[in-house]
Amino acid sequence: MRRTTRGTPGQNAERTPNGTALRGRLRRLTAGAAVTLMAACALNGAPAAASADAPPAYEDPALPVDDRVEDLLSRMSLDDKIGQMTQVDRSALVPQSDLATYRIGSVLSGGGSVPTPNTPQAWAEMYDSFQRTALSTPLGIPVIYGVDAVHGHNNVRGATIFPHNIGLGATRDPGLVERIGRATAEEVSGTGVDWTFAPCLCVARDDRWGRTYESFGETPELPGAMTTLIDGLQGASLGAPGSVLATAKHYIGDGGTTGGDDQGNTQLSEAELRAVHLPPFREAVKRGVGSVMVSYSSWNGVKLHGHRYLITDVLKGELGFGGFVVSDWAGVDQLDGRQGFTAAEVRDAVNAGIDMVMVPHDYRRFIELLRAEVRAGRVPMERVDDANRRILAKKFELGLFENPYTDRSYTSTVGSAAHRELAREAVRKSQTLLKNSGSVLPLSRSAKVFVAGKNADDIGHQSGGWTITWQGGSGNITPGTTILQGMRAAASDPSRVVHDRYGNGIDGSYDVAVAVVGETPYAEMEGDRPGSMGLDQEDLSTLSRLRASGVPVVVVLVSGRPLDIAGQLGGWDALLAAWLPGTEGAGVADVLYGRHAPTGKLPMTWMRSASQQPVNDGDGKDALFPYGYGLTYTGTVPDGPDDPEDPENPEDPEDPGQARCTADYRIVSQWSGGFQAEVTVRNTGSAALDGWQVRWTPPGGLTVNSVWNATLTRSGDTVIATGMDWNGRLAPDGSATFGFTATGSPAVPATVCAGA
Numbered sequence: 001m002r003r004t005t006r007g008t009p010g011q012n013a014e015r016t017p018n019g020t021a022l023r024g025r026l027r028r029l030t031a032g033a034a035v036t037l038m039a040a041c042a043l044n045g046a047p048a049a050a051s052a053d054a055p056p057a058y059e060d061p062a063l064p065v066d067d068r069v070e071d072l073l074s075r076m077s078l079d080d081k082i083g084q085m086t087q088v089d090r091s092a093l094v095p096q097s098d099l100a101t102y103r104i105g106s107v108l109s110g111g112g113s114v115p116t117p118n119t120p121q122a123w124a125e126m127y128d129s130f131q132r133t134a135l136s137t138p139l140g141i142p143v144i145y146g147v148d149a150v151h152g153h154n155n156v157r158g159a160t161i162f163p164h165n166i167g168l169g170a171t172r173d174p175g176l177v178e179r180i181g182r183a184t185a186e187e188v189s190g191t192g193v194d195w196t197f198a199p200c201l202c203v204a205r206d207d208r209w210g211r212t213y214e215s216f217g218e219t220p221e222l223p224g225a226m227t228t229l230i231d232g233l234q235g236a237s238l239g240a241p242g243s244v245l246a247t248a249k250h251y252i253g254d255g256g257t258t259g260g261d262d263q264g265n266t267q268l269s270e271a272e273l274r275a276v277h278l279p280p281f282r283e284a285v286k287r288g289v290g291s292v293m294v295s296y297s298s299w300n301g302v303k304l305h306g307h308r309y310l311i312t313d314v315l316k317g318e319l320g321f322g323g324f325v326v327s328d329w330a331g332v333d334q335l336d337g338r339q340g341f342t343a344a345e346v347r348d349a350v351n352a353g354i355d356m357v358m359v360p361h362d363y364r365r366f367i368e369l370l371r372a373e374v375r376a377g378r379v380p381m382e383r384v385d386d387a388n389r390r391i392l393a394k395k396f397e398l399g400l401f402e403n404p405y406t407d408r409s410y411t412s413t414v415g416s417a418a419h420r421e422l423a424r425e426a427v428r429k430s431q432t433l434l435k436n437s438g439s440v441l442p443l444s445r446s447a448k449v450f451v452a453g454k455n456a457d458d459i460g461h462q463s464g465g466w467t468i469t470w471q472g473g474s475g476n477i478t479p480g481t482t483i484l485q486g487m488r489a490a491a492s493d494p495s496r497v498v499h500d501r502y503g504n505g506i507d508g509s510y511d512v513a514v515a516v517v518g519e520t521p522y523a524e525m526e527g528d529r530p531g532s533m534g535l536d537q538e539d540l541s542t543l544s545r546l547r548a549s550g551v552p553v554v555v556v557l558v559s560g561r562p563l564d565i566a567g568q569l570g571g572w573d574a575l576l577a578a579w580l581p582g583t584e585g586a587g588v589a590d591v592l593y594g595r596h597a598p599t600g601k602l603p604m605t606w607m608r609s610a611s612q613q614p615v616n617d618g619d620g621k622d623a624l625f626p627y628g629y630g631l632t633y634t635g636t637v638p639d640g641p642d643d644p645e646d647p648e649n650p651e652d653p654e655d656p657g658q659a660r661c662t663a664d665y666r667i668v669s670q671w672s673g674g675f676q677a678e679v680t681v682r683n684t685g686s687a688a689l690d691g692w693q694v695r696w697t698p699p700g701g702l703t704v705n706s707v708w709n710a711t712l713t714r715s716g717d718t719v720i721a722t723g724m725d726w727n728g729r730l731a732p733d734g735s736a737t738f739g740f741t742a743t744g745s746p747a748v749p750a751t752v753c754a755g756a
């Protein structure tokens with residue numbers, strides 16, 4: 001994080017209202033007083049500066065970070081060091097001067113802990129105020145401020161809200177995720193904040209878990225691939241403009257608890273824990289992630305917050321993690337299973353390898369207890385020094401000592417058009433098409449459409465938890481575009497897109513009904529679903545009303561996980577998993593109206609029923625849709641944008657007398673190392689199709705073992721399927737299906753269908 005020149009505009013840190021930094025004080029006092037003051041410092045165990053005039057070495061940015069750390073450490077008292085290990089929520093810092101009095105090293109905003117008004121400018125003012133207080137201490141160590149910017153800078157009203165991680169996993173696009181990291185870092189920087197508690201690298205193994213949507217996917221490979229978010233957040237270097245510190249969380253096994261119980265118990269052998277849950281952290285460490293947050297969960301009954309072997313021996317030792325480890329919110333309190341924290345819990349957590357404790361409220365008691373444990377020799381000074389070295393190194397690398405205040409040049413990026421366009425791209429790419437009977441999608445721009453469902457016109461619902469508040473909410477909680485608004489903008493005549501949340505008013509005059517249903521926002525344990533995982537009664541009633549009209553029904557599922565919908569799927573003509581798209585709902589409309597074909601692939605296996613949970617790739621269970629499944633459209637986009645030369649006469653979506661074909665490619669079954677696919681070719685034109693070919697380029701190659709109803713040839717890496725004599729000719733709306741078995745990736749590639 002680089003900021004403008006030292007001191008906020010018009011202010012210099014050495015004339016801060018809360019008093020002056022020691023060096024400033026030394027320069028101002030008479031020589032005698034200066035000598036007295038230095039003597040006083042020596043008594044507190046903080047050796048005085050070499051000379052009253054030369055700035056201390058730790059203030060010299062030309063020196064190596066390690067040298068600056070050692071010089072600063074040598075000047076710090078025990079209280080200075082304990083303060084650096086203390087993180088406090090902004091709301092608990094009363095009076096704010098306690099930040100200086102107790103030498104507190106870090107402040108955070110828990111979910112929804114925001115300034116009033118909740119604007120980027122107010123955040124920047126708040127941050128700078130805390131920083132001025134921190135710099136008023138004798139050593140002038142800047143504070144590091146952390147937030148959960150987990151899908152954009154989501155606490156801040158007006159910020160760009162990106163799809164939650166489950167949708168980003170469906171994109172299979174690590175480069176996109178890196179760009180999202182960069183955009184998020186800019187918006188975070190523009191509010192002063194230095195550090196985000198992201199990415200969650202959880203491998204969600206049981207969809208009943210309330211944090212499934214914070215996972216990029218159920219296999220270690222997908223979260224591992226998406227650690228590119230760290231590169232986006234931290235930039236070329238932590239001190240570079242717009243860079244913020246990233247956090248790999250929650251170490252380790254948070255997504256593997258029995259029953260998907262949030263903060264529960266992960267019952268696995270060490271080999272299984274290492275195979276499934278460790279790889280994303282190994283990847284994050286390789287990418288230089290600056291911090292790691294410990295999981296609330298337990299491993300075989302032992303709380304991670306007290307787990308020395310996993311934190312110190314494995315993470316810091318074996319993986320070589322050089323950043324600092326932060327606890328989760330009051331995570332230390334859980335060690336003994338009772339409310340509040342004790343000296344023993346503080347001791348055990350710090351001795352296990354936690355470097356900074358997110359207290360987050362009773363900091364005075366935390367500091368008192370830790371000081372007593374150190375003085376009693378139950379927490380070694382070496383452990384305290386190691387924690388401080390790790391924390392201070394990141395503060396130096398972030399450039400906080402040279403540029404401690406908000407870089408206001410980024411404040412205007414919060415919610416910018418460019419970031420919202422990036423978010424819309426991510427929404428498009430996350431859309432996962434799971435059913436499309438009769439190619440009911442894409443919608444014609446001129447179609448008469450009835451839109452229903454509680455999630456059709458609700459920014460809060462489409463954003464999910466961790467949005468403005470911890471749990472998220474309903475309605476216009478922040479500026480954005482709802483899915484309905486996006487659909488109306490895509491239609492050639494918005495008045496032909498009619499909406500009623502409950503489906504009242506639907507009749508047979510409509511070409512199609514679109515039901516945007518699913519879940520309402522939740523976060524963490526509030527989202528655990530140990531029981532039913534199906535649609536709620538409102539959605540079921542709405543869908544029933546739509547189906548009764550006889551009009552084709554397209555279901556758009558806005559949810560943080562796969563839901564138990566197999567029982568209803570037969571009555572739906574299409575199913576699009578939209579996940580939790582965030583503020584840019586137009587990205588869903590882009591796919592519904594075919595401006596962009598769906599390319600999303602399931603990041604989680606889709607259960608056939610909740611009783612299957614946990615259900616994961618390769619476990620041999622007969623899922624409804626397998627991991628990696630996803631359909632696409634083929635042929636050209638039926639309704640391109642209006643003809644710019646002749647805006648009054650938009651392009652005619654269907655050229656009369658022409659044959660067109662689409663190809664739905666789907667995986668019908670898979671087994672370890674192999675799979676069976678079927679492709680249905682349909683003539684969507686109004687003239688007979690004499691011969692068809694379907695082309696696709698399988699990712700990572702393909703070895704076909706058997707094929708039926710078509711002949712397969714190759715052109716380079718592209719596979720070409722050609723119809724047989726007896727099924728190559730298709731009347732309008734006629735179809736033919738061919739299939740094959742193969743070894744290789746069952747990922748569903750984009751397929752193109754054309755006349756032979």
Ligand code: GLC
Binds near residue numbers: 109110111148249329
């Ligand atoms: C929460 C979450 C964690 C978050 C932290 C700070 O309880 O477990 O993901 O970063 O507290 O808000």
